[in-house]
Structure formats: C-alpha cells, structure tokens
Amino acid sequence: xxxxxxxxxxxxxxxxxxxxxxxxxxxxxxxxxxxxxxxxxxxxxxxxxxxxxxxxxxxxxxxxxxxxxxxxxxxxxxxxxxxxxxxxxxxxxxxxxxxxxxxxxxxxxxxxxxxx
Amino acid sequence: xxxxxxxxxxxxxxxxxxxxxxxxxxxxxxxxxxxxxxxxxxxxxxxxxxxxxxxxxxxxxxxxxxxxxxxxxxxxxxxxxxxxxxxxxxxxxxxxxxxxxxxxxxxxxxxxxxxxxxxxxxxxxxxxxxxxxxxxxxxxxxxxxxxxxxxxxxxxxxxxxxxxxxxxxxxxxxxxxxxxxxxxxxxxxxxxxxxxxxxxxxxxxxxxxxxxxxxxxxxxxxxxxxxxxxxxxxxxxxxxxxxxxxxxxxxxxxxxxxxxxxxxxxxxxxxxxxxxxxxxxxxxxxxxxxxxxxxxxxxxxxxxxxxxxxxxxxxxxxxxxxxxxxxxxxxxxxxxxxxxxxxxxxxxxxxxxxxxxxxxxxxxxxxxxxxxxxxxxxxxxxxxxxxxxxxxxxxxxxxxxxxxxxxxxxxxxxxxxxxxxxxxxxxxxxxxxxxxxxxxxxxxxxxxxxxxxxxxxxxxxxxxxxxxxxxxxxxxxxxxxxxxxxxxxxxxxxxxxxxxxx
Numbered sequence: 001x002x003x004x005x006x007x008x009x010x011x012x013x014x015x016x017x018x019x020x021x022x023x024x025x026x027x028x029x030x031x032x033x034x035x036x037x038x039x040x041x042x043x044x045x046x047x048x049x050x051x052x053x054x055x056x057x058x059x060x061x062x063x064x065x066x067x068x069x070x071x072x073x074x075x076x077x078x079x080x081x082x083x084x085x086x087x088x089x090x091x092x093x094x095x096x097x098x099x100x101x102x103x104x105x106x107x108x109x110x111x112x113x114x115x116x
Numbered sequence: 117x118x119x120x121x122x123x124x125x126x127x128x129x130x131x132x133x134x135x136x137x138x139x140x141x142x143x144x145x146x147x148x149x150x151x152x153x154x155x156x157x158x159x160x161x162x163x164x165x166x167x168x169x170x171x172x173x174x175x176x177x178x179x180x181x182x183x184x185x186x187x188x189x190x191x192x193x194x195x196x197x198x199x200x201x202x203x204x205x206x207x208x209x210x211x212x213x214x215x216x217x218x219x220x221x222x223x224x225x226x227x228x229x230x231x232x233x234x235x236x237x238x239x240x241x242x243x244x245x246x247x248x249x250x251x252x253x254x255x256x257x258x259x260x261x262x263x264x265x266x267x268x269x270x271x272x273x274x275x276x277x278x279x280x281x282x283x284x285x286x287x288x289x290x291x292x293x294x295x296x297x298x299x300x301x302x303x304x305x306x307x308x309x310x311x312x313x314x315x316x317x318x319x320x321x322x323x324x325x326x327x328x329x330x331x332x333x334x335x336x337x338x339x340x341x342x343x344x345x346x347x348x349x350x351x352x353x354x355x356x357x358x359x360x361x362x363x364x365x366x367x368x369x370x371x372x373x374x375x376x377x378x379x380x381x382x383x384x385x386x387x388x389x390x391x392x393x394x395x396x397x398x399x400x401x402x403x404x405x406x407x408x409x410x411x412x413x414x415x416x417x418x419x420x421x422x423x424x425x426x427x428x429x430x431x432x433x434x435x436x437x438x439x440x441x442x443x444x445x446x447x448x449x450x451x452x453x454x455x456x457x458x459x460x461x462x463x464x465x466x467x468x469x470x471x472x473x474x475x476x477x478x479x480x481x482x483x484x485x486x487x488x489x490x491x492x493x494x495x496x497x498x499x500x501x502x503x504x505x506x507x508x509x510x511x512x513x514x515x516x517x518x519x520x521x522x523x524x525x526x527x528x529x530x531x532x533x534x535x536x537x538x539x540x541x542x543x544x545x546x547x548x549x550x551x552x553x554x555x556x557x558x559x560x561x562x563x564x565x566x567x568x569x570x571x572x573x574x575x576x577x578x579x580x581x582x583x584x585x586x587x588x589x590x591x592x593x594x595x596x597x598x599x600x601x602x603x604x605x606x607x608x609x610x611x612x613x614x615x616x617x618x
Binding site for chain 2: 099
C-alpha cells in the first residue's frame with residue numbers, strides 16, 4: 001500500500017514538474033520523474049509478493065512457472081519504455097541547450113516569441 | 117497480402133536508415149532514395165487497397181505456441197483490415213506528394229539527409245500505429261512518430277522553432293504518459309495487450325465499469341492531446357507553422373489523424389466500446405474545437421497559423437461525427453478525416469510555396485498572386501473551396517454527411533454548431549483568397565515568379581484529388597469507407613480477424 005501511495009505521489013510530482021515549473025531544466029527533471037513513475041507502475045502491476053525472477057527452468061511446466069515467478073511481460077515493456085524515455089530526455093536536453101543559446105535564458109516564461 | 121503488411125513499416129524504416137547511411141558519401145542520393153521509397157509505399161498501399169482479404173499476421177513469424185491446452189501468442193500481431201487500409205492509402209498518397217515537394221523546397225536547408233531520415237521515421241511511426249494489433253506496440257510506434265515530429269518541428273533550429281518544438285514535446289510527453297498509464301491499467305485489468313484479447317475481456321465483462329471509465333478517460337485525454345482536441349490544443353498553432361512547409365503538411369495532414377483519430381476509432385470502436393461518457397466527451401470537446409478553432413483562425417494574419425487553427429476546427433468535425441456513435445457518423449468522420457488530410461496538406465504546401473516566392477507568411481503583405489503564380493494559386497483555391505465545403509469538392513460531402521449524422525442521431529444543437537462553423541470557415545477562406553491571391557499586387561512583389569514544377573505539381577495533384585474524391589466518392593470511395601467503418605465498428609469482426617489468424 002505504501003508503494004502505491006508513493007507511486008501516486010511520484011506521478012503527481014512528475015506531472016507537476018513537467019507542466020507547472022517555469023525553468024526548462026526543472027521541466028526535464030519533472031519528465032524524468034514522470035517517466036520513472038510510469039515505469040514503476042508497470043513493474044508494480046507485474047509484481048507479486050514473494051515471486052522470483054521470471055526465468056523458466058529446463059523441464060518446468062507452465063503452471064509451475066506461473067505460480068512461482070513474477071509476471072515477465074511488464075518487465076519487457078519497462079525495458080522498451082526506458083529506452084523511449086532516454087530518447088525523449090536526450091531530445092529535450094538538446095532543445096534546452098538550443099533554447100539557452102537563442103534566448104539567453106532557461107526561464108520558460110521568457111521563452112515566448114510565439115503568440116496569437 | 118496480409119503477410120506483406122509489415123512492409124508498410126519496413127520500407128519507411130529502411131529509407132530512414134539508408135538516408136543516414138548515404139549522408140557521409142553522397143548527400144544528394146537521399147532525395148532520390150526518398151522519392152523511390154515513396155513510390156514503393158504508394159504502390160504497396162494501392163495493392164493493399166485492391167486486395168479485399170483482411171487478416172492478422174504475426175511479425176517475425178512468431179506464431180502461437182500451444183502448451184498443455186493453453187495457447188500463448190508469441191509474436192507481435194500486425195492487422196490489415198478496412199480501417200487500416202483506408203489510413204494506409206491516405207498516408208501513402210499525402211506522404212508521396214510531400215516527399216516530391218520537399219525535394220525542391222528543402223534545397224536551401226542544410227542537413228537534408230537528416231530531414232529525409234526523420235520524415236521517413238515519422239511515416240514509419242504512422243504506418244506502424246495503423247497496422248499494429250497490439251496496444252503496447254501501438255504506443256511504441258506512436259513514440260517513434262512523435263519523436264521524429266518533435267525534432268522536425270525544430271528542424272530550422274531558430275529560436276521560435278525550438279520554442280514550438282519544446283512546447284510540443286512537453287505536451288506530447290504528457291499525452292504519452294497518459295496513454296502508457298492507460299495501457300498498463302488495461303493490462304492489469306485484462307491480462308492482455310493484444311487488442312483482440314482486450315476486446316474479448318471487455319466484451320465478457322471481466323473489466324469493472326469504474327476501471328473501464330478511468331482507462332477510457334486516460335485514452336481519450338492522451339489521444340485527444342495528440343489530435344489537438346480543444347482543451348488540449350495549445351501546442352498545435354505553434355508547432356505546425358514552425359516546421360518547414362512539407363513537415364507542416366505531414367503534421368496537420370496526417371500525424372494528428374493517425375496518432376489521434378485512428379487510435380481513438382480503433383481503441384474506442386473496436387476494443388473498449390464507446391460508452392455514453394466517451395460519447396458525451398467527444399461531442400462536447402468536438403463542438404468546442406470546431407467553434408474555438410474557427411474563431412481563433414478568423415483573426416489570424418499569418419497564413420500558416422491560420423491553417424493550423426483550421427486544423428483544430430476541422431478535427432472538431434471528426435470528433436463530433438465519432439461522438440454520434442452510429443455507422444453513419446463513423447463513415448462521415450472517417451471521410452472527413454481523409455478529406456482533411458488531402459486539402460490541409462495541399463493548403464500547407466501551397467502556403468510554403470507562397471512563402472518561398474513572397475518571403476512572408478503575412479496575408480496582409482501578399483496580394484494579386486493569382487497572376488504571378490497561377491498554378492500554386494489554382495491549387496490553393498481548389499483546396500480552399502474544399503475546406504470551405506463548396507460542392508462538388510469533397511469537403512462539402514463529408515460536412516453534409518456529418519451534419520446529417522448529427523441530426524439523425526438527435527444532436528440538433530451540435531449540428532447547428534457544425535453548420536455555423538462551416539459558414540465561418542468559408543468566411544475565413546474568402547478572406548485568405550481576397551488578401552493573398554486576388555486584389556492589387558504590392559509593389560514589393562512585382563518581380564515574383566511561379567515556383568518550379570516540382571513544387572506546384574504535387575500541390576495541384578492533391579487539389580485535383582480533392583475534386584476527384586468529391587465527384588467520384590459514390591463510385592468507389594463510399595464502398596471503401598463503408599468497409600472501414602464496418603471493420604472499425606464491429607468488435608466481434610476484429611476479434612475474429614485476429615484470433616482466426618492464430
């Protein structure tokens with residue numbers, strides 16, 4: 001239960017950081033927290049108390065494997081999701097660098113040439 | 117044919133990879149490569165369109181594994197049905213025009229192989245979304261298309277472009293997070309990621325109503341943001357005009373449809389089912405988008421920004437049509453989505469041509485261009501008549517169908533709003549034509565000349581297609597649309613298609 005409460009707190013912090021923070025770097029930190037919160041959600045969905053790593057031993061039948069291990073699918077999804085998150089974060093950092101060069105500031109409220 | 121479906125992703129991915137590969141040795145080859153890949157994609161899409169067989173195939177040949185009476189699905193399922201076919205041909209047609217146009221338009225830019233590579237990654241993402249039969253796979257392709265489009269918006273690397281891209285990226289990430297959370301919760305409720313399995317679990321009543329409601333809301337918010345539904349539209353008027361013209365055409369013409377409309381149709385109509393709450397939200401947000409978008413467009417002087425606001429407004433038409441939740445509504449919505457892809461990409465491409473010859477995007481600084489750039493102006497007028505809903509152009513028929521669907525569904529107020537919006541769209545485009553194409557030629561523009569044929573032929577072709585689909589739609593297109601709507605609207609058919617392929 002504590003984990004779920006923490007997870008929701010992480011999600012909230014991530015969304016808040018990404019949307020409400022003015023500083024571009026803080027937005028990036030918010031995105032990273034949000035990414036990891038979603039990954040944590042996926043892991044928690046597949047987690048089972050006392051389950052072991054989902055490695056199927058030779059000769060083990062399917063029912064035994066399912067009873068013994070945690071769900072491997074969310075773990076596979078998280079791997080993909082981490083890679084996507086890395087790509088997005090890198091792109092965002094590159095854009096932040098360029099914003100710094102063009103606007104001489106990292107304050108999001110001063111990055112406002114587009115209007116209408 | 118179904119087994120060829122993975123090629124719709126493989127060809128664009130290959131083109132993206134090869135464009136980067138030739139970057140070091142022969143950068144000029146990238147353009148030729150792009151055109152060749154577009155021709156191949158178009159050919160494949162036409163073949164897919166003519167073939168009537170629908171079905172599912174497991175990519176990579178990982179079929180089902182049966183053990184002890186339990187069947188596991190090993191591979192990633194690729195589905196080709198009426199709905200995906202309709203979007204595949206739309207993507208192929210618009211992408212081909214854009215690629216040809218881009219060869220000439222992008223000439224002054226540096227880093228052209230990078231542009232081609234990102235453009236093809238974007239197409240790969242869109243095609244992947246359209247043929248994916250798996251929720252998580254859909255998310256991955258969504259992100260591929262998304263990342264490519266964020267970088268393409270910033271392609272000019274000037275301050276405004278980077279700012280627009282950053283804004284787009286932040287909101288795109290929020291949408292992706294909402295979609296991924298929804299997918300995770302769907303998996304936890306149904307134990308499946310394959311859309312047919314999820315649909316079966318939902319149909320069997322395994323998912324509690326509260327969970328279904330929450331997941332639907334997250335999906336609608338996520339895809340609604342990707343499709344620039346009105347409360348979530350803030351990124352679009354910045355992002356779409358900031359990109360180079362061919363990319364604006366791709367973003368406004370295709371990306372918001374494949375990542376937004378297609379995903380909503382597939383997930384709500386084929387998988388989760390349209391509940392009354394989703395219906396109400398689609399009708400409400402759709403109406404706000406229609407009116408809000410067109411009001412904001414009326415005051416614009418920047419041609420591309422005006423077009424971007426019209427995209428929001430026209431997407432509103434599609435949302436309300438989907439919100440009726442009848443076969444007629446679905447047909448009308450899909451028809452309008454396809455039509456919008458054709459005329460909005462034509463308009464964005466011609467706005468690029470006009471910007472190139474006049475050096476400005478401000479309508480008040482243009483004028484009399486119909487004499488100086490007759491071909492581009494002709495295409496602009498055709499596409500503008502189409503978006504304004506003048507018969508016999510395609511926009512008229514789809515708007516008429518949407519209003520008929522709304523009235524027959526009993527949503528008279530929304531139908532009235534749609535009619536009003538159509539009228540205001542017409543007003544807005546009369547203003548565009550009067551200011552930019554007719555009237556007196558400003559002295560500053562006395563020496564402008566028509567763009568080269570490579571740039572006006574694709575735009576003219578798209579404008580002609582607007583007219584052709586408007587005149588010929590009862591002949592072949594309506595059948596195609598009916599099949600798409602039937603494929604989307606029947607949960608049972610979709611399940612049979614996928615599970616039958618195991």
